[in-house]
Amino acid sequence: MIFDRNEDKEVVALLGAGSMGTAIVRRIAAGRRILLGDISEKNLEKAAEGFRYGGYDVVTQTVDATDKESVKAFAAKAAGLGRVKYFIDTAGASPNQARPEHIVKLDMVGTGYAIDAFGEVMAQGGAGLVISSQAGYMCSIPDEVESAILNSTTEGLADIPYIRETAMQNSGMAYTVAKRVNHLQVMRAAATSWKQRRARINSISPGVIVTPLAYDEFSAAGDGYQQMIDSSSAERCGTSDEIAEASAFLLGEHAGFITGIDLLMDGGVIASIRTGCYKLQVR
Numbered sequence: 001m002i003f004d005r006n007e008d009k010e011v012v013a014l015l016g017a018g019s020m021g022t023a024i025v026r027r028i029a030a031g032r033r034i035l036l037g038d039i040s041e042k043n044l045e046k047a048a049e050g051f052r053y054g055g056y057d058v059v060t061q062t063v064d065a066t067d068k069e070s071v072k073a074f075a076a077k078a079a080g081l082g083r084v085k086y087f088i089d090t091a092g093a094s095p096n097q098a099r100p101e102h103i104v105k106l107d108m109v110g111t112g113y114a115i116d117a118f119g120e121v122m123a124q125g126g127a128g129l130v131i132s133s134q135a136g137y138m139c140s141i142p143d144e145v146e147s148a149i150l151n152s153t154t155e156g157l158a159d160i161p162y163i164r165e166t167a168m169q170n171s172g173m174a175y176t177v178a179k180r181v182n183h184l185q186v187m188r189a190a191a192t193s194w195k196q197r198r199a200r201i202n203s204i205s206p207g208v209i210v211t212p213l214a215y216d217e218f219s220a221a222g223d224g225y226q227q228m229i230d231s232s233s234a235e236r237c238g239t240s241d242e243i244a245e246a247s248a249f250l251l252g253e254h255a256g257f258i259t260g261i262d263l264l265m266d267g268g269v270i271a272s273i274r275t276g277c278y279k280l281q282v283r
């Protein structure tokens with residue numbers, strides 16, 4: 001049976017076919033063609049099956065977000081499928097899942113490869129979204145270092161002395177710095193490569209969202225997470241569906257005047273830290 005006779009469909013590309021990414025795509029992809037990319041064949045197959053049985057048009061490609069050529073091939077695949085209207089990057093590893101070198105390579109440099117590659121294929125009027133983290137609000141990078149980051153190429157990021165010396169200290173530092181750098185990468189792209197394509201790009205910084213990645217953090221982090229949740233205004237974790245709701249807004253036409261920004265969605269954790277109501281224990 002032919003479920004959909006439309007051929008000329010807009011493309012929604014997702015890099016990192018995990019919990020938050022698939023929730024976002026489900027919210028925006030009806031009537032469009034989905035390209036899912038992930039390093040894990042298993043995750044790809046599971047996500048694609050869910051979309052297929054949900055009535056979506058879905059194509060998959062294995063991609064390693066830390067490999068520039070692999071990411072470029074993924075973007076080229078998206079462009080070959082039609083007008084690339086939306087790109088979402090959720091490929092990442094958390095502090096308890098990886099060593100600092102890998103976090104910098106994936107969450108920072110890999111995100112840069114994706115922003116660069118999709119900055120060459122986005123359709124006019126298209127929009128991108130990078131999933132950063134509330135952790136990006138937990139470090140303060142000196143102004144002159146932020147300027148160097150904003151003016152750096154993606155390849156040059158790992159050579160910035162602050163990244164080499166501070167971010168590499170431990171996985172927690174690597175993660176917070178990488179997630180702050182994501183905000184700056186989005187800002188830079190919005191003003192340069194994505195602007196040239198007449199496309200917008202923003203990021204969302206989620207707080208604690210219950211996904212398998214978060215379970216890895218809970219089990220390794222003692223009672224720090226519980227205290228953080230208890231001292232936040234929401235007094236609960238968030239869900240991927242809530243992130244998807246805000247993502248649909250930022251990607252959609254009602255956000256046509258919004259580009260280059262980060263939206264913090266943390267249930268008030270950062271407010272609690274900044275006001276001293278919760279004392280962050282940096283590991």
Ligand SMILES: NC(=O)c1ccc[n+]([C@@H]2O[C@H](COP(=O)([O-])OP(=O)(O)OC[C@H]3O[C@@H](n4cnc5c(N)ncnc54)[C@H](O)[C@@H]3O)[C@@H](O)[C@H]2O)c1
Pocket residue numbers: 015016017018019020021037038039040043063064065066090091092093094106131132133134205206207208209210211212213214
């Ligand atoms: N869950 C949370 O509480 C939380 C909070 C803040 C930020 N985040 C960030 O949100 C993003 C998505 O997290 P999630 O909770 O949906 O996690 P998830 O583990 O469900 O999804 C991440 C996906 O990225 C894929 N991936 C990992 N390495 C890759 C690589 N080299 N190339 C391609 N794909 C790769 C994984 O296979 C997985 O499918 C991550 O960047 C994470 O740091 C998560």
